[in-house]
Amino acid sequence: MESVWDYPRPPRLEPVSQQLEVIFNGKTVARTTHGYRVLETSHPPVYYFPPADVDLTTLASAEGRSWCEFKGLALYWAVEVDGKTADKAAWCYPNPTEPYSAISGFYAFYASRVDQCKVGGELVRAQPGDFYGGWITSDIVGPFKGIPGSRHW
Known part of the structure; x- marks a missing residue:
């Protein structure tokens, strides 16, 4: 567990060899073992996919930007599959x-805005509050920042 x-602060970046997968409207839009x-302290892990392992035809630029004190400027993307759209479902x-x-x-990808996200075949749960975009698996324990009342922990 x-x-x-x-987890540290500032956050640590580490490679993941388990298969990661994102499914939206019945289509796998991202799958990687790279x-x-x-x-980061108090947050479930956030998983990042190399662009070569993302179906970029399913992404469309979305409005808005955000700033992370550690990583810098983030841009947002909608995921679109067969006429169904999840706005701001991804970022980079x-x-x-x-x-x-x-x-x-x-x-x-935000697990709450797509149909399924998986780590090593395990279906993940979305981080409460959706602000940080973490993925919760059975081997991760909290409490997690993002639940009501935790914004200023």
Whole structure:
């Protein structure tokens, strides 16, 4: 078991060899065994997919940007499959800061905005509150930041 309270701050970036998968409207839009995860105190891991392992035809630029104090500027993407759209379901850091340069142009997905996300074949649960986009698996324990009342922990 991994406790999110044992994760570091600033966050740690590490490679993931387990298969990661995102499914939307019956289509696999991303699948990789060459992903990364970002581990930050109090947050479930956020998984990043290399662009070569994402069906880029399913992504469309979405409005909005955000700023991470560690990784920099994030851009958002809608996922569109056969007429169904999930707005701002994915994001990427086109030019992250140096400690996170390995995920430059990689895509992360909100588990709550697509139909399924999997790590090693296990269906994940979305991080409560949806702000951080973490994926919860059976080997990750909290409490997790994002639940009501936790924004300023």
